[in-house]
Amino acid sequence: MDHQKPCSSNINCSQDAEVRKGPWTMEEDLILINYIANHGEGVWNSLAKSAGLKRTGKSCRLRWLNYLRPDVRRGNITPEEQLLIMELHAKWGNRWSKIAKHLPGRTDNEIKNYWRTRIQKHIKQAENFSGQSSEQSNIIDHHQQGCSSSQINNNYNNDAADNNAMDNYSPPSYSGNMETFQPPFPTESNDNIWSIDDLWSLQLLGGE
DNA sequence: AAGGTTTGCAACCGCATGAAA
DNA sequence: ATTTCATGCGGTTGCAAACCT
Incomplete structure (x- = not known):
């Protein structure tokens, strides 16, 4: 810029x-x-x-x-961070600021951009490849059709699940595709x- | 090399919420 | 109880850079 x-x-x-x-x-x-x-x-x-x-x-x-x-912290989203973003997004939907709180140094804006430009795109591609699983396409549809955060909350969870939920939480929709998911690194944007x-x-x- | 298209990200906008008056 | 103001949030846009033809 x-x-x-x-x-x-x-x-x-x-x-x-x-x-x-x-x-x-x-x-x-x-x-x-x-x-x-x-x-x-x-x-x-x-x-x-x-x-x-x-x-x-x-x-x-x-x-x-x-x-x-x-x-x-800017650029270089690590694979761990990426996984966490996907898990938390599966859980909370587009609650970017909430997700950001679990990624020290990352901002909601950055996570939001990262999701939209990298992960969402990649999931969509993977879906086109593999004829798509129903649950996953539901999630993607939500974002493409601009569903409200309240809708998302109904589908996923609410704040009550907040902190200890991660312990017994297994990502509902992305795990199947992590095999094919190529982290789009490098994500260096420090230039x-x-x-x-x-x-x-x-x-x-x-x-x- | 030039022009067109796509991508990635910084920044804006509108709305919701909460605190103070 | 109501109004006003500040902050926070999520969605969206504008544009430079990168990529493609």
Whole structure:
């Protein structure tokens, strides 16, 4: 992604004085990192203002949580993580934030993207190959037809099953296909224009 | 090499929920 | 009890990069 292009997709460019949209620039990232390092997270709307960012609080929060946080891990979803994602998804459906809580350093957005771009696609391909098992195609259909999370919850389980369920849980629908499932590695996506490490070291150098 | 298509991901949007006033 | 505001969530979109013809 080209984070350097200030207004490439900025619909609000004309009224740019107010709210910026679109990709974050390195400068904005640095401002946000710096500000949070010095003042903590606080209320996002006022944080955005105080930091001098022409962004909504929502946008700042998202950028921080999904990208800038020091503990966020990006790229290289391990086979273990992948398996866990599949198990938890089979159990909870599209409850991405809930799934993300079981994968330290991973964000709901990343897991959601990963599911949609890799796993879902691969399951669909496998299904086309093997004439498909009924249970599995049900799950895929749910996502293709955009079923609501409440529907998913009815089909799978609810929060009560939360923590100890994993002990006696066996993945209902994917296990049969794990044989044919080729993890689409490498999933390296660290080739950002600049790395978060870079930003943090910049922050540490110039920070305060 | 050029143009078209597909893929992957960052970011936005709308809605739901909860806390504070 | 009601309203307002902030946050969190899931779905969706836009676009650059990668791939294909």
